[in-house]
Amino acid sequence: MKKKGLLLGCLLFVFLHISGQDRYQLGIIPQINNEFSLGDRYELNSKIEMRQLLKDGPSDISAQKGFHFERSDFETILNRKLSSLDGIGLGYLLRIEEGQIIHRFIQQFAHVQNKVGFRLAHRFRGDETLEDGAWSFRLRYRLSFEKPLSGLQIDPHEFYLKINNEYLPTYAEKQLDIEIRLLVSLGYNFSEKMRLESGLDYRAENIVAKNTEHQCWLNLGWFHSF
Amino acid sequence: MILISYLNDRSTRFVSTLLFFLLFCLPYVETKGQEKLEREYRISVDKVPEKAKDFVKNTYSNTKVKWYKEESFSGFSVEAKMKWKGQLHSVEFDTLGNLQDVEVAIDFNDISKANQERVHAYLKANFQHYKISKTQLQLKGPPAQLQRIITNENQAQLEKFAINYELVVKGRHHEDNIVHFYELLVDRKGAVINRSKIVERAVNHLIF
Numbered sequence: 182m183k184k185k186g187l188l189l190g191c192l193l194f195v196f197l198h199i200s201g202q203d204r205y206q207l208g209i210i211p212q213i214n215n216e217f218s219l220g221d222r223y224e225l226n227s228k229i230e231m232r233q234l235l236k237d238g239p240s241d242i243s244a245q246k247g248f249h250f251e252r253s254d255f256e257t258i259l260n261r262k263l264s265s266l267d268g269i270g271l272g273y274l275l276r277i278e279e280g281q282i283i284h285r286f287i288q289q290f291a292h293v294q295n296k297v298g299f300r301l302a303h304r305f306r307g308d309e310t311l312e313d314g315a316w317s318f319r320l321r322y323r324l325s326f327e328k329p330l331s332g333l334q335i336d337p338h339e340f341y342l343k344i345n346n347e348y349l350p351t352y353a354e355k356q357l358d359i360e361i362r363l364l365v366s367l368g369y370n371f372s373e374k375m376r377l378e379s380g381l382d383y384r385a386e387n388i389v390a391k392n393t394e395h396q397c398w399l400n401l402g403w404f405h406s407f
Numbered sequence: 408m409i410l411i412s413y414l415n416d417r418s419t420r421f422v423s424t425l426l427f428f429l430l431f432c433l434p435y436v437e438t439k440g441q442e443k444l445e446r447e448y449r450i451s452v453d454k455v456p457e458k459a460k461d462f463v464k465n466t467y468s469n470t471k472v473k474w475y476k477e478e479s480f481s482g483f484s485v486e487a488k489m490k491w492k493g494q495l496h497s498v499e500f501d502t503l504g505n506l507q508d509v510e511v512a513i514d515f516n517d518i519s520k521a522n523q524e525r526v527h528a529y530l531k532a533n534f535q536h537y538k539i540s541k542t543q544l545q546l547k548g549p550p551a552q553l554q555r556i557i558t559n560e561n562q563a564q565l566e567k568f569a570i571n572y573e574l575v576v577k578g579r580h581h582e583d584n585i586v587h588f589y590e591l592l593v594d595r596k597g598a599v600i601n602r603s604k605i606v607e608r609a610v611n612h613l614i615f
Contacts, residue, residue, distance in 0.1 A: 216611040221584040226615045258615065264577070264586030265607040268614070291614035295607075297495070302613035325613045332475055335608065336446030343612070368612070376612055404612040 204394040208234040208251070210382065211401040218407065221262070226270070228256040232398070252278035258287060266293040274308075285310045299328040317353030323362075341368045343378060358389045366400060378402040447477040447486070455485055458504025463487050466554045467496070491557070497543075506550045509557065510573065511565060515542040518566060525597030530576065533602075537578025540588075545571040569595055575605070 212230035219225060232251040258272030269290050276283035289306040302325040310317045326344045329335045345364040350357065366380020384396040452460065455474050463472055472489045484507065487498045495512040515523065530537045546553055547570045556568050572593040579586045592601040 214611060214615055216609070216615075226611060228615060262585050265588060265605075266610065267586075289614075291610075293610050293613060300613065302610065304614050327613060332446070332448040334447070336448070339446070339448070373609060376609070378612065402612065404609070406609050406611060 204237070204239070204392065206234060206237045206394065206396040208232060208236075208396075208398050209401070210398045212403070214402065214404045216404075216406040224260045224262065224268075226256075226258045226260060226272075228254070230254040230256070252276055256287070258289070260291075266295070267291065281313070283310060283312045298333045299326060301326055315354065317351060319349050319351045321347060321349045323347035327368075335368075335370045337370055337372050339370050341370060342366075343368050343380070356390070358387050360384060360386045361388065364400060366402070374406045376402075376404045378404070447475050450474050450476045450485070455487075456500065456502065456504030459485055459487065459498075459500040459506075460504075462500075462504075462506055462550055462554065463489075463498060466498075466557050467491050496557070506553065507547075509546040509553055511544045511546065513542050513544055513565075515539045515574070518542065518572065519597075522572070522593070522595075522597035526572075526574070526591075526593055526599070529599045530578065534576070534578040534580055536586075537576050539574055540577050541573075541575035543573040544569040545573055571595065571600075 210230060210232050212228060214226065214228045217225045217227070231253045234246055234249045234251045236248070237246055254274055254276050256272060256274040258270040260268045260270040262268045267290075270288070272287035272289070274285040274287060276285065285308050287306060287308045289304060291302060291304045294301045294303075302323075304321070304323040304325070306319075306321040306323070308319050308321070310319075324346050326342075327335070328342045330340045330342060332339070335341045343364070343366045345362065345366075347362040349360040349362070351360060362382065362384045364380055364382040366378045366382075368376055368378040370376050378400070379402070380400050382396075382398040382400045384398070386394045386396065452472075452474055454476075467489055470489045470491055472487050475486045475488065477484045477486060483502045485500045485502060485504070487496075487500075489496055489498075497510040497512075499507040499510075501507060515526075526539075530539075544565055546556065546565070546568050548556075548568070553568075556565065560568075572595075574591040574593060576589045576591055577586060578589065580589070588605040588607065590603050590605055591599050594600050
């Protein structure tokens with residue numbers, strides 16, 4: 182009961198906050214993530230992600246895009262494994278948004294910890310984005326928690342819970358800001374090589390600036406390893 | 408440019424997204440028959456054989472117990488996990504409730520100095536670098552004897568009754584390109600009798 186009350190309180194807080202003068206966006210993000218093993222040391226990860234906006238507002242201050250296919254991301258990261266649970270990666274993302282092409286360069290270090298009954302993953306990432314001739318820079322830290330809903334480890338044909346919490350300090354147009362993301366998703370493990378996840382992804386952008394935007398996305402993820 | 412104009416065509420909108428998703432995903436659906444049958448899952452206490460319940464109740468009084476069932480090629484087993492005197496205990500039974508073994512998580516530094524040295528000597532000879540991340544004592548014997556040992560003996564005494572140690576080692580074996588996790592089975596005299604590489608589950612959904 183306490184947990185339900187806390188969750189309800191958080192949701193109420195978010196919606197009350199949104200109902201003020203902050204902007205909001207609601208939509209769907211499907212993504213396909215494929216991993217190709219390149220020997221013992223290297224692997225290539227490719228991700229295709231698309232954003233379908235369903236609604237935005239309020240009408241007086243939002244971009245008023247409405248129901249709208251917003252953007253497509255094509256990301257590739259070459260990951261060098263330091264161990265079976267740690268790796269460093271370099272990557273590139275191509276974004277097509279409203280007819281405009283955006284380039285992003287990515288560097289990351291990831292470390293996964295096996296605990297009794299759950300796993301934790303720490304991802305440290307830096308990225309540099311070139312959009313309209315201007316650069317923006319972000320430093321990102323994401324903590325992921327994964328817990329099987331049956332037993333102590335995720336076996337084939339079992340469900341699991343995944344929670345991501347990410348902090349993204351951003352430097353753009355000579356201004357510092359921060360974005361925070363929280364994803365809660367339910368996953369299904371078809372096999373050791375294939376998973377399907379679906380969950381709610383809440384993002385708060387431009388928290389320092391006065392035009393904070395709250396986003397809520399229905400996330401659909403398909404993960405496959407070759 | 409064709410791709411860009413296609414993606415920006417509002418008439419495609421949501422339908423294109425869904426079609427794209429389905430077209431790319433469906434070919435990857437694998438059949439159940441290709442998978443390795445090996446899994447463990449939580450079970451309720453009423454599905455546990457009486458014999459197993461009795462052993463746990465009489466040995467670990469007033470302790471919260473979690474029950475699991477394990478499926479593998481060799482068959483089914485039932486496992487009880489609990490914390491006892493500050494240590495994690497794992498008790499394995501067959502499906503009739505007959506006791507198979509008891510595993511107790513300990514600190515590697517708590518095993519005898521002679522056994523520590525033999526294990527370190529083996530690891531130094533076979534690994535470029537290593538770290539012992541988990542140590543378990545494996546106890547086997549008649550249920551009444553194990554019950555008496557677990558109930559009455561302290562941790563230091565338990566080692567006298569161990570038949571094997573199970574270690575998890577993070578390290579780079581001479582044959583490896585990267586660091587892996589290994590499971591070592593060590594006998595009561597400190598000799599490594601089996602080494603197997605632990606295959607980690609996929610992490611791409613956690614780090615990308």
